[in-house]
Amino acid sequence: MIKKTRALSAIxxxxxxxxxxxxxxxxxxxxxxxxxxxxxxxxxxxxxxxTLDEVMSGxxxxxxxxxxxxxxxxxxxxxxxxxxxxxxxxxxxxxxxKSCASCHESPDTMAGVRAVYPKWNxxxxxxxxxxxxxxxxxENRMGAEKWKYTGGTMQNMVALISSVSRxxxxxxAIDGPVQSTWEKxxxxxxxxxxxxxxxxxxxxxxxxxxxxRADHLSQGQINGFPVYRLKNTKLNAVHARFKGCIxxxxxxxxxxxxxxxxxxxxxxxxxxxxxxxxxxSIRN
Amino acid sequence: MRKSILAAMALALSAGGSAAGEIAxxxxxxxxxxxxxxxxxxxxxxxxxxxxxxxxxxxxxxxCHVVSEQAEVPFQGEIGPPxxxxxxxxxxxxxxxxxxxxxxxxxxxxxxxxxxxxxxxRPGKAYTGKAADDTFGPLLTAQQIExxxxxxxxxxx
Numbered sequence: 001m002i003k004k005t006r007a008l009s010a011i012x013x014x015x016x017x018x019x020x021x022x023x024x025x026x027x028x029x030x031x032x033x034x035x036x037x038x039x040x041x042x043x044x045x046x047x048x049x050x051t052l053d054e055v056m057s058g059x060x061x062x063x064x065x066x067x068x069x070x071x072x073x074x075x076x077x078x079x080x081x082x083x084x085x086x087x088x089x090x091x092x093x094x095x096x097x098k099s100c101a102s103c104h105e106s107p108d109t110m111a112g113v114r115a116v117y118p119k120w121n122x123x124x125x126x127x128x129x130x131x132x133x134x135x136x137x138x139e140n141r142m143g144a145e146k147w148k149y150t151g152g153t154m155q156n157m158v159a160l161i162s163s164v165s166r167x168x169x170x171x172x173a174i175d176g177p178v179q180s181t182w183e184k185x186x187x188x189x190x191x192x193x194x195x196x197x198x199x200x201x202x203x204x205x206x207x208x209x210x211x212x213r214a215d216h217l218s219q220g221q222i223n224g225f226p227v228y229r230l231k232n233t234k235l236n237a238v239h240a241r242f243k244g245c246i247x248x249x250x251x252x253x254x255x256x257x258x259x260x261x262x263x264x265x266x267x268x269x270x271x272x273x274x275x276x277x278x279x280x281s282i283r284n
Numbered sequence: 285m286r287k288s289i290l291a292a293m294a295l296a297l298s299a300g301g302s303a304a305g306e307i308a309x310x311x312x313x314x315x316x317x318x319x320x321x322x323x324x325x326x327x328x329x330x331x332x333x334x335x336x337x338x339x340x341x342x343x344x345x346x347x348c349h350v351v352s353e354q355a356e357v358p359f360q361g362e363i364g365p366p367x368x369x370x371x372x373x374x375x376x377x378x379x380x381x382x383x384x385x386x387x388x389x390x391x392x393x394x395x396x397x398x399x400x401x402x403x404x405x406r407p408g409k410a411y412t413g414k415a416a417d418d419t420f421g422p423l424l425t426a427q428q429i430e431x432x433x434x435x436x437x438x439x440x441x
Binding site: 191192193194195196197198202206207210211212213214243246247248249250251252253 | 340344346347348358359360361362363394396397404405406407408409410411412413414415416420423
């Protein structure tokens with residue numbers, strides 16, 4: 001039996017070698033608005049050195065037209081939602097008569113923020129995603145209602161805050177007070193969920209570059225979130241993507257905003273440390 | 285307590301859907317990854333097996349494997365080796381074992397286990413994202429496995 005397994009891996013190796021480079025990530029450079037050169041592939045962060053040499057943006061795995069749409073803000077439908085969020089930014093709401101602008105002036109003051117989230121909040125003693133921080137501001141500083149985690153208004157705002165960090169390297173901390181959450185996220189990443197018994201790693205670590213049915217598997221990075229998907233023509237949240245991928249393993253999913261997805265987001269974000277923030281990006 | 289365990293077992297059995305004369309998923313005997321005995325005693329129908337392999341709704345084997353003979357099926361995946369010639373490389377018993385539970389033949393394989401009902405982490409109700417309920421059963425029925433095995437046996441180079 002062992003012999004057979006070996007023979008099979010030999011077949012596998014041959015097949016891999018013979019596969020045309022068609023399915024590989026493209027050799028291309030993303031230059032945003034003809035001025036900002038984005039890092040779409042770079043050396044893997046140290047914590048991945050046993051598994052990956054390079055980390056790559058999902059942009060490299062998409063088709064020519066989809067890639068082009070993301071290179072120019074006038075062609076990027078995600079930017080329409082960013083504009084909507086600019087209006088929301090200045091809208092006074094809640095019992096405190098405040099808007100985002102009351103405390104933060106212009107959205108430009110948010111440059112660098114997306115790149116380090118999820119991150120530890122000392123006062124609250126918790127790991128916070130950007131969505132959680134936004135809702136904390138709404139509830140506790142504005143006296144306004146929380147937004148739905150994966151809803152349009154929230155994701156528009158996440159897109160606006162991401163957009164002013166585009167080109168900066170993702171740089172989430174993985175040690176200190178966040179370490180136990182990070183470990184939990186890592187465990188989830190390698191858990192083979194559902195009736196199909198597939199982990200994130202099965203698809204996005206062992207098989208990126210390969211086709212699974214009509215889909216070209218990427219490394220499942222989140223540096224481009226929220227993503228505008230041509231398939232549903234709206235901005236998609238990180239946790240909505242996680243939910244979809246877990247559902248596709250015929251598993252019971254976790255909920256957006258759950259402890260599990262917060263941990264998974266921290267871990268997956270850290271796998272992209274060094275890649276440029278790209279959100280809002282375009283995917284199919 | 286005892287009663288509820290019994291009830292749960294009865295449910296599991298009915299959900300497994302094993303008809304009389306069929307070997308239930310938990311009763312399948314693997315030897316070196318192969319399964320010698322037919323799961324149903326009814327010969328497999330290769331034409332039905334062909335449909336199962338190529339259909340997204342059934343086996344969806346082409347999500348991961350190329351089957352050149354089914355050229356009409358678009359978007360064949362490249363996660364596993366092409367199935368071309370599988371009938372030359374493997375015996376019927378080995379093919380039955382691989383399709384029923386590939387992890388018995390290839391340790392840690394990414395290939396899903398098509399005739400298994402236990403031992404999953406957070407099993408769901410098909411692709412709804414909700415928890416599995418009493419409709420939970422193996423990915424393919426015993427006869428569907430036999431049909432797929434019959435079809436794979438026809439794949440000769």
